[in-house]
Amino acid sequence: DAEITQSPRHKIxxxxxxxxxxxxxxxxxNNMFWYRQDLGHGLRLIHYSYGVQDTNKGExxxxxxxxxxxxxxxxLTLESAASSQTSVYFCASSAPGQxxxxxxxxxxxxxxVT
Amino acid sequence: RKEVEQDPGPFNVxxxxxxxxxxxxxxxxxQSFFWYRQDCRKEPKxxxxxxxxxxxxxxxxxxxxxASQYISLxxxxxxxxxxxxYLCVVPSNSGYALNFGKGTSLLVTP
Numbered sequence: 001d002a003e004i005t006q007s008p009r010h011k012i013x014x015x016x017x018x019x020x021x022x023x024x025x026x027x028x029x030n031n032m033f034w035y036r037q038d039l040g041h042g043l044r045l046i047h048y049s050y051g052v053q054d055t056n057k058g059e060x061x062x063x064x065x066x067x068x069x070x071x072x073x074x075x076l077t078l079e080s081a082a083s084s085q086t087s088v089y090f091c092a093s094s095a096p097g098q099x100x101x102x103x104x105x106x107x108x109x110x111x112x113v114t
Numbered sequence: 115r116k117e118v119e120q121d122p123g124p125f126n127v128x129x130x131x132x133x134x135x136x137x138x139x140x141x142x143x144x145q146s147f148f149w150y151r152q153d154c155r156k157e158p159k160x161x162x163x164x165x166x167x168x169x170x171x172x173x174x175x176x177x178x179x180x181a182s183q184y185i186s187l188x189x190x191x192x193x194x195x196x197x198x199x200y201l202c203v204v205p206s207n208s209g210y211a212l213n214f215g216k217g218t219s220l221l222v223t224p
Binding site (some may be wrong): 041043088104107108 | 139148155156157158160201211214215
């Protein structure tokens with residue numbers, strides 16, 4: 001069965017370190033997204049991609065970057081981790097279409113920045 | 115108006131009750147909407163898609179009112195297992211991503 005997997009499931013890092021969260025999907029979806037979820041804010045879009053070599057900033061992109069070198073993967077990099085980036089991160093993918101396709105989510109990565 | 119806004123909740127209802135959540139959106143051009151269910155510390159999962167005036171799936175009914183720009187989710191005969199957070203999802207104003215509401219928490223009690 002097709003799926004979307006995130007790794008690691010949990011990560012503790014120190015302020016200032018570079019951290020990369022992995023996301024891999026076998027749906028063969030063109031669209032991939034990264035969200036963060038915090039109490040009181042719901043899910044907020046960080047970055048998204050509509051295909052290989054395409055990346056776009058979302059609502060809360062500062063301090064984050066992504067790259068899309070193939071269809072299956074969209075790694076999220078925190079260039080210099082800050083305590084404000086402690087959160088739960090969800091990767092998602094969807095079939096092509098402008099906002100009219102539902103998202104399939106990974107299990108999430110719980111990141112703590114100390 | 116915010117891109118998507120939901121009833122704040124929480125909703126505490128007894129088993130067997132009928133409960134409804136509302137969600138308003140700002141993008142009048144939106145053609146598709148979704149309700150997701152999220153259990154504590156888990157990923158959101160698609161509950162229903164709404165592409166026209168409404169959709170029904172068993173005990174769950176989603177309705178769309180384009181004139182007033184809101185969608186609703188009705189749950190009949192609530193079960194304990196329905197306890198979760200329900201997220202309203204609409205296309206962003208840019209049309210290229212989906213925006214999530216903050217969610218409405220439902221607790222069904224015995």
